[in-house]
Amino acid sequence: MGIIVQKFGGTSVGSVEKIHHVANRVILEKEKGNDVIVVVSAMGKTTDELVRLAGEMTSRPEKREMDMLLTTGEQMSMSLLAMALQNRGYKSTSLTGWQAGIRTEAVFSNARITEVKTNRVESLLNEGRVIVVAGFQGMDENGEITTLGRGGSDTTAVALAAAINAERCDIYTDVDGVYSTDPRYVTGARKLNGISYDEMLELANLGAGVLHPRAVEFAKNYGIKLTVRSSMEETEGTLIEEDAPMEEHLVVRGVAFDKDIVRMTVVGLENELTGFPAVFSILAENHIDVDIIIQSKLDTGKVNLSFSIKESSLDETLQILGRHKDEIGYQEIEHETNLSKVSIVGSGMVSNPGVAAQMFSVLAKHEIQVKMVSTSEIKVSVVVDSNEMIKAANAIHESFGLNRSAVEA
Template identity: 50%
Template sequence: MERIVMKFGGAALASTEHIQDVAKKVIAEKESGFDIVVVTTAMRGTSKELAKMACNLSDNASKRELDALLSTSSQLSSALVAIALQEEGYDAVSLTGWQAGIQTDVVYGNARIDVIEAIRIEEYLTQGKIVVVAGEQGIGNSRNITTLGKGGAETTALAIAAALEAERVDIYTNVDGVYTADPSQIAGAQKVKEISYDEMLELSNLGSQILHPRAVEIAKKFQIPVIIRSSEKDTEGTLLKEEVEMEKNLIVRGVAYESDVIRLTVGYDAYSNASLADMFTILAENRINVDIIVQAIIDGLKPTVSFTILKEEFADALRVLEDSKVSLGFSFADFEIGLAKVSIIGSGMASNPGVAARMFDRLRREDIPVKMVSTSEIKVSVVVPQDEMIRAATALHDEFNLEQALYI
């Protein structure tokens, strides 16, 4: 029997009434002849309440205990979904991450899945049970509970699908698909019927909150079809797959943006003191994600390297740089806040020169300064003042005629 994995986010698990609706969606797929694995995230607000309780008790709670505590939030929702299914007359069982065989590294709060030993899930599916797995968690080599951090539930869903060779993964969220831009901010944004793994990966890395990059990477690696759909509306979603139909020959298929970007600039007395490899190795070892990188070597001026990071990693980045200042050999570090990143994405860009020039020209005509630029085969990103972010995104959405996409 073919298998599908269904992942439900916090909005779909906000109350017992919502959980009953989840059960109905799961039952409909079960009645269609599929073996079902459900992956749940935390019920809305529960993780924050648990974290608040921990803070009331201690300003320095250990990461191990915080993971043990926060893992219970998705366990709560998985058990409630199983109970709702049982009440409807279906055989269901809930599993924690470790019971489901999800093995991770030991980075508390942001663990990565090493392997899923899905023997127990397989046994329950063979018995005809609906298996409900608590997402966002696993167990490390030291047999301690770990949590997977942002995007943990959808990453869990895709990893389970890969282990089970599932037919597809359905991601139920508070939006009804992937749009050419955020429809709550950009007038005329259109839902896309299909999107490629590469395009979705760029969107996810560039600020889209729909699907975490880790989940997209697994989907691409194992060629797992993913449907992103609404948990509230019974509408057609967006299909994520390898090859997509190019509607209306659009070169650019989406605009994404991300606020609270910080530019860090590190300067050296001489080029011989600079080692980009050493600097970015140290930042990577401390799990600090660096995005756009620009090096400047100009005769008569001290060499510099600038890079962008997100606001939440700023304090850690400064600490790491300060602790490593002697070994890295730089003479000063400076930063600029109040920035945002705006990007255009489209697989058609690889074979159509001039897209970047068109983007820069439109921003120039809008009098929006561009502070940094990064490109790949299918995207161009610019750093602009944060108070110009939405205006820049709106202008680019208009420039590339995305309001006329009408995919669905």
């Protein structure tokens, strides 16, 4: 019997009834003789409601105060779940992020976990208690409350699992597993029984949305077996581990897509040598995530530098680049919005050349223009017009034989 970490997202704890239901799930695992640590997100729409309130205070709330405000959401749901467990006769203690020993870097709204001090959690587990931990939050070295950014509760769960050497980390969510693609948009999408960390990492990074990339990274680094499963149904879910067997005849595991991409172009960069590092270190300092990067040399000897960011970072990125114009040395900044990224992922690609070619020919057949490309050993991503994202995803998903009917046949 080991330690199991369970994570329940906002939808799973979205109402009084659902919290009681989660308590049942927790008890099921506890009754198997396991020690259980539960990580919870804020109840359903709580976070949205808090964001709305903040918006009525000021149009640009400071990140520190936003973190202060938002972390109340998880503190609420964790104490309610602990009460529901106590109501069923189980000893339970809820802990905020800082009480559970989650230490982060000194960054608001998007901090990384630097350390997990497990002594308190361990001693409470030794008392036979079910520990309920607030996801998404931690404390920095100055005693400031920080948050881990979107999907941060997954990261909390996996970091705790790693630190406490848990047997497994179960991510309960409103879907029953990881799919070959998003079933809301692609009809043939099917649930995967298994997937490797690396593939999941690409899918998570590519916006599949089921799991936070940092959580997968943590799991990979510490070899924590992750499952993604439904909080509502008693089904198997998807197991994420180092070497997930590939189904026959397939080289691609899944197709992901992500809208609200912006292509930024730094036009007429004066000095390639100093300009490149300048742009990306300034963006990194400001915690702006850059994805695909492309450069093109002009006849003048100057260079254009293009990169993709999330649309939500657009305003900030424009401001930052504007502020550092002299330092970077460029003529102007252009940007194109209304773009999306579509990607194929699969560890089988390495040994199967021609996968990218197949992808491009499918897109060409459907007359979809490719605006940016990026590849890794296990993925190919293209940026297309947002209006063509769904069409592209469907065509690619079918072309690589991922459709439910194709596999079952």
